[in-house]
Amino acid sequence: MIKLSKVGTIYTITMNNGENMICLDWQRRMLEILDQLEESPVAGTAMVLVGEEKFFSNGLNLEVLRKLDGAGWTLFATQMNEIHRRMLMLPFPTVAAVNGHAFAGGAFIALSCDYRVMREDRGWICISEVDAGVPLPQGMMEFLRLRLPATTVRDAVLTGKRYTADDAIAAGFADGKASAELLLGMATELAVDLACKEPDIFKAIKQAYYAPIAEGLK
Numbered sequence: 001m002i003k004l005s006k007v008g009t010i011y012t013i014t015m016n017n018g019e020n021m022i023c024l025d026w027q028r029r030m031l032e033i034l035d036q037l038e039e040s041p042v043a044g045t046a047m048v049l050v051g052e053e054k055f056f057s058n059g060l061n062l063e064v065l066r067k068l069d070g071a072g073w074t075l076f077a078t079q080m081n082e083i084h085r086r087m088l089m090l091p092f093p094t095v096a097a098v099n100g101h102a103f104a105g106g107a108f109i110a111l112s113c114d115y116r117v118m119r120e121d122r123g124w125i126c127i128s129e130v131d132a133g134v135p136l137p138q139g140m141m142e143f144l145r146l147r148l149p150a151t152t153v154r155d156a157v158l159t160g161k162r163y164t165a166d167d168a169i170a171a172g173f174a175d176g177k178a179s180a181e182l183l184l185g186m187a188t189e190l191a192v193d194l195a196c197k198e199p200d201i202f203k204a205i206k207q208a209y210y211a212p213i214a215e216g217l218k
Contacts, residue, residue, distance in 0.1 A: 002029045004036060009044040010191060011037060012184075015051045021061035022105045024072070027079045034086045041092050043199045046191035049113055050097040050184055056123065057106025062132070080105075081139060081217040087112035088210040091203035093194035097187035098174065104128045107173075108140065111147050114194070114206070116168075117187045120177035124162035131160040142216045148172050 001017045013033060020026075037047060051057060065076060087094065087109075096113040100123040107125050110116050118125065127144070129136050136157060144153045152171040155161050168174035178186040194202075207214075 001026060002033060004033045009042060009046070009195065010188060011045070011047040012188070013047065013049045015049075015057060018053075019055045019058035020051050020106065021058050021064075022080070022109075023061040023064045024068075024076060024079075026061075027076070027083060030083050031079065034083065034090075037090060038086070041199075044195045045092040045199070046195040047090065047092065047094045047113075048097055048184065048187045048191050049094065049109070050187070051099050053100065054123075055100045055106070056096070056098045056102040056125075057109055058101060059104030059106045059128070059132075060134070062134070077137070084108065084112045084143065085214045085217040089207055089214055091207065092199065093191050093197075093202070095187045095191045095194075097184050098123060098125060099180070099183055102126075104132060104134070108143070111143070111173075115176075115187075115190055116174045117176045117178060117183060117190065118165035118168055118174045119180050119183050120165045121179065124164060125168050125173050126160055126162040127156040128160045128162075130158060139216045143213050146213045 003014045003016055005012045005014065068076065094113040096110040096116045098110050098116055098118040100119065102110045102123070102125040104127060107127055110125065144157065148156070149172045152173065163171055163173050165174060165177035169177065176186065
């Protein structure tokens with residue numbers, strides 16, 4: 001479902017379960033990985049998050065989640081906020097290599113990384129809740145307001161617009177693009193470059209930058 005690998009001090013999280021849809025099992029595995037990443041990172045640590053094949057992540061698995069009772073939904077929402085908060089507050093650089101479609105909850109996962117590089121020839125990123133019939137919690141709306149330009153947030157949430165790599169870069173959703181063959185390498189290179197910063201200073205500045213979002217996700 002989600003694999004963690006490491007080369008030197010660079011971690012790669014690979015979501016490898018088809019559409020990589022988010023459910024309680026997905027959350028449990030991601031929380032396990034975050035536990036590992038938070039264990040005494042050394043200087044030069046960074047993380048790259050990527051999917052496989054057509055999808056980065058197709059968002060929430062509503063077919064499964066709609067079967068949950070009230071307690072199950074509460075657990076899911078609590079754990080989702082925790083995952084976003086902990087990803088944002090990781091004390092080292094994080095880069096999403098958006099290899100394919102990143103819809104709704106999948107887009108939020110990408111936005112929980114410091115930077116995003118998209119595949120240039122395939123895949124959309126979008127906040128598609130308005131088309132899926134799923135309301136956006138206030139905390140996630142504030143998340144978007146603090147991560148994206150105001151007009152991008154307006155258009156994304158009210159229209160469900162699908163952004164290609166070029167559109168996403170222009171709108172502030174993405175920071176770069178690459179071919180399918182070069183995408184992971186480009187994202188890893190960016191992560192390595194950022195990991196050269198003095199780690200304690202990088203951690204302090206990054207966590208201060210994301211503190212307003214993290215507070216809203218508690």
